[in-house]
Amino acid sequence: MQKKISNLPFKGTPEQEAALRRIIADNAHDKSRLMAVMQQAQDIYGYLPIEVQAIIAEGMGVPLEKVYGVSTFYAQFSLSQKGQYSISVCLGTACYVKGSGELFNRLQEILGIGADECTPDGRFSLSACRCIGACGLAPVLTVNDEVYGRLSVKDLDAILAKYN
Amino acid sequence: MDMVNLKINGIPVSVPKGSTILEAARAAGVEIPTLCYMKDINEIGACRICVVEATGARGLVTACVFPVAEGMEVQTNSQKVRNARRMTLEMILSTHEKKCLSCVRSTNCELQKLCLEYGVEETAFEGYRPHYEKDTSAPHLIRDNNKCILCRRCVAVCREQYVGVIGPNNRGIDTNIGCAFNQPLNATSCISCGQCTAVCPTGALVEKDDTDQVWAALNDRTKHVIVQTAPAVRATLGEAFGMPIGTNVEGKMVAALRRLGFERVFDTDFGADLTIVEEANELVERVKNNGTLPMITSCSPGWVKFAEYYYPELLPHLSSCKSPMQMTGAIIKTYYAEKMGWDPRDIVNVAVMPCTAKKFEIGRADQSAAGVPDMDIAITTRELSRMIARAGLRFASLPDEEFDSPLGEDTGAALIFGATGGVMEAALRTANDWISGKDCDKVDYTEVRGNASIKEALYTLGDLSIKVAVASGATAAKEVMDRIKNGTADWTFVEIMGCPGGCINGGGQPIQPQYIRDTVDVKSLRAKALYDADQASVLRKSHLSPAVTALYGHEKFFEAYGCHKAHEILHTSYTPRKKYSF
Amino acid sequence: MKTVAELNQLRAANLKYVVLRKGAEALKDANPAGKRNVLVCGGTGCTSSHSDAIVERLRSEIKEAGLENEVSVIHTGCFGLCALGPIMIVYPEGSFYSRMSEENVPRVVREHLLGGKVCTDLLYQETVNSDGSIKSLDQTDFYKKQVRVALRNCGVIDPENINEYIACDGYQALAKVLTEYTPEDVIRIITDSGLRGRGGGGFPTGRKWALCAPNKAPQKYVVCNADEGDPGAFMDRSVLEGDPHCIIEAMAIAGYAIGATKGFVYVRAEYPIAVKRLSIAIREAREAGLLGKNIFGSGFDFDMEIRLGAGAFVCGEETALMTSIEGNRGEPRPRPPYPAVRGLYESPTVENNVETFANVPQIILRGAAWFAGMGTEKSKGTKVFALGGKIQHTGLVEIPMGTTLNEIVNEIGGGVPGGKKFKAAQTGGPSGGCIPARLIDTEVDYDNLISIGCMMGSGGLIVMDEDTCMVDMAKFFLEFTVDESCGKCTPCRVGTKRLLEMLDKITRGEGTLEDLDRMEELCQYIKANSLCGLGQTAPNPVLSTLKFFREEYVAHVVDKKCPAGVCKKLLKYEIDPDKCIGCGVCAKNCPADAIQRTDYVAPGHKLASMQIDSAVCVKCGVCMTNCKFKAITKG
Structure with a gap:
């Protein structure tokens, strides 16, 4: 699947840019640290839009296309904003055999968005993830850092209600 | 050198240690098909078409990267190998848009050739394949990912050209070659060199075909359609008609152009000679007046675009001279139009170029000496070859004809513009004469010839010593510019060409399949055709070109080199460009 | 720390803090600090169930109870029994509290830590004998057959405290290697131990090191592969979370053996706890002089840094991992040249995975013969x-x-x-x-x-x-591979996708017997022609299920049935009209409005029974889950 590119306007602040430039300054001596810079940039902005990738490309002395190529290779990098509440459903084996696929499908229906999309109000975004290691709690999903385990489809409304 | 002995299909062969199976096979006279492999610059083992069986290796190995070992026995043509290759081709075909009948690369497509050889079933595997929008945004080429086989040869040459504006994006079945954020090519810092189109094995990257415009112009009786051809075209056009690499087909080319219906067949060589006198004059002015040095040539539109994107702060180093094509175009629409009593608006200037960036250059600002663009259409050598074919001309049996006068007159100095170092050598010939105040015997400046990406030399011209540098390819250009930027360069004059090897290896030149490019020194063979022609010329110095001297002499079109009018017509300006657009 | 003597002093000085956890034997002539150690699992599984809140609460309750000097709380790595998390163990009793909750903390503090009476009802019940006495953990079914080498410190020590590691013989192996052995000795010991790579391929570790050692280069590297990406696997994470120092120690030993002075650990960014603990451990090791210049005065230098992965399974392949460390798309490179000759940054490199490294210090300390004494003829340890x-x-x-x-x-x-x-x-x-x-x-x-x-x-x-459909399972793994294929080579990029499409066709009931043969042919092609291990092994789940469960494939293809009742397209939900009481709950919950009431009232029922329109049914199974009368069946 091609990575979804955000079409919402970029809202970076001068403070964020200053922080990014500091990170680049610390790493620019070694081009192999590109990914580390991108990871920290994503920590700052939440995603890696072209405005951010161009600063990284220029600062690290690599083509923008290379940064983009890397950003579309690794699942962790996002080209679109995350919602205020980012829901991630584990589709690892243990969770899958315990029905996490159902959870994922149902969430898409409830929220009216597809995978890696954000609701128009910016509240929820939804993605699937690989094993987060909470196999003992399977099936699990996370909302931001909160983990919900031993779930069934019936639990979803109650979980979402907490964030509405 | 340590040698390794092995057998390829039972044929004993001895090759240097560290050779690959592919190299050993070639040494043994056995060809192994390749798709992704490009010697030295793309040895990635990705396409898997070159698989062979080799003793001591598990399963099949890729010949392009697998090193030979003493006593190894290689089977390049076993049933197992043939089946594997056929299946790989069928895999590729299952994601390939099979519009071969209308594909410009049909009969010249490396994939098509292999599919025929291996007897593939076109639809053996069908299934999901991503669909891509064609990218027609750039003036010089069209990217059609639906035909891309992900061999990454374009990526390798684009990276070799430093700019790296296309690369692999996403992964798995959705991997595609493209620009950052799927932007169209014209939104990137692509320098239009077209090297990608010259190495693409299929029709995924092709020059933008402007021949319909040429045909239309030729069909329009109200227009004077004038063609000019770059120095390097005569050294390569024959390849498109099966002639050996390095055949100089100037006479047949002129005959063909005349038969296509061009009213005048002029030579960009004229503009090259003109460039030399104007550029040499500019250099002298800069030296005298403490101008910006080193001065750098500006003939190559790919290089100029590169400088505008990557070194905007160094643009004052570029000579303000237009390129030979633009100069010729400008003279046609001013001097020649005046002479013929034509309205420049009725002239259609067509150029046949080894270059795809010329398609971009004709649209540049500040290139309209007569109030209309100096040039109207730029086609590549490949496009011309297709026009010749469509017109039903049997190229090989055409007679040799001569360019029209006066803008068809040239010197040997202009001919070598087509190879890296040629502009420098031509300039040195003229500068030496001017500084010495006489017609010097020295014409050969061999230190600046050859395919090294950067060449430096120190010359004494009259009583003046100057250091010069010659670079070809954008990576070399970068190195040169960095040295200028950080103050470690002490050159007075620098020649830079956007393509490695110069125009003879331009992005618009006839396609040579990769196995030829890997095994034959294409650049040197093509360059040799030009140096031989230079050697055979009577006039070998630009300032002696009768067409050029006429302009400043008895024709009284220009008062002097670098005069106001010459600046109006023959010089231009540059603009910094933004690398990213959002 | 400059000498082995200093290391030994440190070990002796810290033994009292860990000795309570080491069993009655160790306690005999020891002088433990305090009376009890409370170990709370801080692995990812238990942390997900809020074990850190338990630690917080424990500490505050213990303070309130005035037990700070008697009881220490240790936040450890994974105990292993994740299903029972959050887990807490109190030593010296070894009482194993499972599914511990924050609310129960005050009670445990009051009754157990203060009162000395174990709250047996909160323990993992298998550890409670019928007479109420407690069985030691290593006598439970889960633990009794286990032999902990790689995991020996996991769940035993505080991974964020280097002194606890040192107290448990940490860095003794490095000291021994640097002061007593030549690099050749080290390689011989590892070779003799029979240790094989734990990351998948099982290549002999000693041989790997021996291939790299003779290659001369200005810089060589040791790389630890902690990009554990198999769905459902978390061994490496647990080691890094529970015993990060053992990896540092092992990498330094490997560095000494092959002549490398620089190491990289490539960890999944999805393992934040592991990354944090490893970072702390590297810092502590540096401060202690166990990383850096002239370690133990031996003249050997070694340092390391962490690089984070970013979610690409293929980076578990060694050349892809190196490409990724170099800051690129993690695409594999052709081998040869092997990393031992030309690896990271074009330099000779040894790469081993976490678990492999975790065995190394123990092999050095206890000898090759000890390690080789465990396991089978060709798989030791x-x-x-x-x-x-x-x-x-x-x-x-x-x-x-x-x-x-x-x-x-x-x-x-x-x-x-x-x-x-x-x-x-x-x-x-x-x-x-x-x-x-x-x-x-x-x-x-x-x-x-x-x-x-x-x-x-x-x-x-x-x-x-029995509820797992093997075709569906193969499809699940293929989906994973297709998703994770890097896209570089043709057989993997296109072949796996085509294979998945064939599987999909079969699970939809549209496959033919001919497809099965074709699928096998495609599998063999992908295996033989792919560039890296990912592609070369991608067809295995298909080949293996075809081999052992061919009849299940045939059922999908010929009978158009999914015996396990998983493949939706082949499923049919039906309501038994005689069991259905007509309550209508199924219809209310049906997302597709596929359930209607019939005219039939079963004998003894008041309402007409329901019926599913299979043309409309989306086979979500909600009706079946909600039916209290077991009137709905699938098949």
């Missing part, structure tokens, strides 16, 4: 498995090579829950295959698994019961 899927005790186990699958699943793992039947176990994740029930007595080691078309892999072991 132990192996850590992450048990998952349809199994009672989800979690992490370390067992000697050669333990049978039966022992792993039924004894250690507690068998399949819910009275279901064991069908197969999948090892090696998307690169591996399945072991069917009839081969449950297979002794698990590298070669036995290979011989049945399986693969050790990094140690994920997923148990499947």
